[in-house]
Amino acid sequence: MSHEEYMWRCIYLASMANGGVGINPNVGAVIVHNDVIIGEGYHQQYGGPHAEINAINSVSKENLWKLSEATLYVTLEPCNHFGLTPPCCDRILKEKMPHVVVGCEDPNPKMAGSSLKKLQNNGVHVTKGVLQKECQSLIHPFRVNITEKRPFVTLKFAQSKDFYFGYSHEQVWLSNAYSKIWSHQLRSRNHAILIGTQTALIDNPSLTNRLYSGKSPLRVVIDKDNQIPITHQLLNDEEPLLTINQKHRAGLKPQKEQWTMEVNLIKLLARLYEEKKVGRMIVEGGAMTIKSFIENGLWDQAAVVNTSKELRTGIESPQIKGVLKSQMNLGNDHLTFINKIFC
Numbered sequence: 001m002s003h004e005e006y007m008w009r010c011i012y013l014a015s016m017a018n019g020g021v022g023i024n025p026n027v028g029a030v031i032v033h034n035d036v037i038i039g040e041g042y043h044q045q046y047g048g049p050h051a052e053i054n055a056i057n058s059v060s061k062e063n064l065w066k067l068s069e070a071t072l073y074v075t076l077e078p079c080n081h082f083g084l085t086p087p088c089c090d091r092i093l094k095e096k097m098p099h100v101v102v103g104c105e106d107p108n109p110k111m112a113g114s115s116l117k118k119l120q121n122n123g124v125h126v127t128k129g130v131l132q133k134e135c136q137s138l139i140h141p142f143r144v145n146i147t148e149k150r151p152f153v154t155l156k157f158a159q160s161k162d163f164y165f166g167y168s169h170e171q172v173w174l175s176n177a178y179s180k181i182w183s184h185q186l187r188s189r190n191h192a193i194l195i196g197t198q199t200a201l202i203d204n205p206s207l208t209n210r211l212y213s214g215k216s217p218l219r220v221v222i223d224k225d226n227q228i229p230i231t232h233q234l235l236n237d238e239e240p241l242l243t244i245n246q247k248h249r250a251g252l253k254p255q256k257e258q259w260t261m262e263v264n265l266i267k268l269l270a271r272l273y274e275e276k277k278v279g280r281m282i283v284e285g286g287a288m289t290i291k292s293f294i295e296n297g298l299w300d301q302a303a304v305v306n307t308s309k310e311l312r313t314g315i316e317s318p319q320i321k322g323v324l325k326s327q328m329n330l331g332n333d334h335l336t337f338i339n340k341i342f343c
Helices: 003-015 051-057 061-069 088-094 114-121 132-138 140-148 177-188 197-203 265-276 287-295
Strands: 028-033 036-042 071-076 099-104 125-128 152-159 164-166 192-196 218-222 241-245 256-260 280-285 301-306 323-330 333-339
Touching (some): 003 071, 003 132, 071 132, 152 177, 152 287, 177 333, 197 218, 197 280, 280 287
Parallel strands (some): 071 099, 152 280, 152 301, 192 218, 218 241, 241 256
């Protein structure tokens, strides 16, 4: 098999983590000896062992001697600094692995190719840039986290066939049951979900993940004037909620945290990343909230559910300008993913 084929296996493994790695990148690794995979692994959870370590630990006892003759394939450059776990580079050198094939370099300034130099300086043959574009796409959220110090933001909304977002003063459901299940899957892969006041008032949503396996994201609602009734689901249920307001609101349940601050999206995203470790966030509405993120350039991906229903009037859909990344059909709904910057 070729370098590319083994790297595709690494990419597949990395994708299995979904959003479980927190603000860390999704990474997959494969260990090959004489064209036979003897170990593989991926970074499974935030604070846990990295992909390379899981791959090494998966090698059977009878195959451990092969590590000194094996090739390690990994989607992202191995780390060489102490964080929540020891440096992966040190373990690679300890096992005397002679060849490391890397998909892409780490965008983290602490790394930026330095570990590859360390490996080379210690006699390891390094091949880099194998499926580089695909491996960079895999860590797109992590690169945004590291370089912009904010969550990777996905704008998610459904629009009618005639490009309306909905009505101004009443709830309208555009997408089908398949799209609803997909929407909950998306929630399971993100760390937070954000809406504005009008969506909370009109739709009275719960914003939890009820239709797919995995955790619910942290719910964040911008309610600067404390307009949402205390009886609405977000404030009345037992699930965690973070409200953003300009004046502290008394009488909320203990699970309902408040940040009383100026509603500035740049500052809010920075704080969510720094204090709540939110690496991936969905912005689900309403139209004005989504437009604010677009106007401030604070989005990375849009997930648009194009439906077959016609409204003929209402709130016009936000205009998304970017690069089409992927698309698929969900029954009679058509889902498109658009990247702000191609990755």
